[in-house]
Amino acid sequence: MAAAATATVALTASFDNSVGLWTLADGSVRWLEGHRAAVKAVAFLPPDGAVSAGDDFAVILWDLAAATPTHRLEGHQGSVADVAVSPDGTRIASAGWDGKIGLWRTDGTLERWLTGHDGAVNAVAFVDDATLASASADGSLRLWSVEEGAERGVLARHGFAINVLAVDRAAGWIAYGAVDGGTRVLALADGATLADLTAGRRPILALARSPDGADLAIGDGEGHVMVVETAGWTTVADSLVAARGPVWALSFSDGAHLVAGGIDDSAAIVARAGTQAPVLGTVQRPFLVPPAEMDNGERQFQRKCSVCHTLTGDGERRAGPTLAGIFGRRAGAVAGYRYSDMLAASDIVWTADSLGALFDLGPEHYVPGSNMPMQRITDAGDRHDLIEFLRQHTE
Ligand code: HEC
CATH class of the missing domain: 1.10.760.10 (Cytochrome c-like domain)
Known part of the structure; x- marks a missing residue:
């Protein structure tokens, strides 16, 4: 349902209450156990940790070397749909379906709650160390001052729930994907639309920016992954990667590969060109009859x-x-x-x-x-x- 990747390892959040830690070289996986319901979001917490969140309302910090939880961050009163780590690695933000955004320190203490959305918060992304972006079922995309804990303003109002965000501060854009399939790229400075990437498939469930910022990948509920070049916002690849349902998660492992997670319990590595490379690891379903x-x-x-x-x-x-x-x-x-x-x-x-x-x-x-x-x-x-x-x- 969510994924994060580096050049050598990938993290996936899964319906079966666990976080998968995959070694990309050989496709082996270690399962991190600690959530009591489906895991919805996962991110690396440098230097050697991770943070995850899920339907048990909890945010968990992990020691990846030991594959054990180190802190359980509680206080949300609904599922936690997303987590983000600030670029300097000192703060964690969590997006709650209780309408709250949690700001936490990496020792597991709560810094503050950010409130103001009129519905479930679906996504959070740090623009920089001082600025957080959030997206909600209320259809708004908001910016927050992290230090003051204050809302800076609404950057966009989309008529439908916004599910996912991706940001490139250096290039000055933020992209969002919504439940109606709406996919737009906005200028961080004033919210002006830079590109409308809406492709008619819905809902949009995953967005990922490549580490070099050259590409934006979009995953939808119909199983497609579309890759767009950010220089001119042109589509360079568009393929059906999950024949059996939605693409819940996308993350670039490097400039050339994407990790895509779907409902079939697998993490597929998709080459940037959009061709499907060998599947990284799968747990086969007992029946695969059409x-x-x-x-x-x-x-x-x-x-x-x-x-x-x-x-x-x-x-x-x-x-x-x-x-x-x-x-x-x-x-x-x-x-x-x-x-x-x-x-x-x-x-x-x-x-x-x-x-x-x-x-x-x-x-x-x-x-x-x-x-x-x-x-x-x-x-x-x-x-x-x-x-x-x-x-x-x-x-
Ligand atoms: C998204 C996950 C999910 C789906 C989909 C789901 N279940 Fe469940 N089911 C659970 C969980 C979690 C429990 C345990 C609930 C608890 O502990 O309260 C459970 C418990 C049960 C139980 C009780 C088992 C026992 O040992 O007491 C039955 C029966 C059951 N499910 C049947 C079904 C059937 C039939 C379907 C499809 C129509 C279904 N479930 C769909 C997650 C699911």
């Missing part, structure tokens, strides 16, 4: 559950517990899985009826306080087919 060849129950499972659950209990990593043996099982009973208190204490037994109710009402109503994301399957036929599929494949 959706058209699946029956409805399997399709329901693949689309709505498989990101977070396996059927076999073979130890593959997911955010949710395995569904192997789910029928007749008491809720919260998979050994070694860290359930929410609510589910662990529940006396639900999973049957066709209770599974049906779970998705008829939605987990937030059926098991209030559970960590399972909001999701309802309103069509009784779809629920039936899904449950039949589960019955056949979880024994």
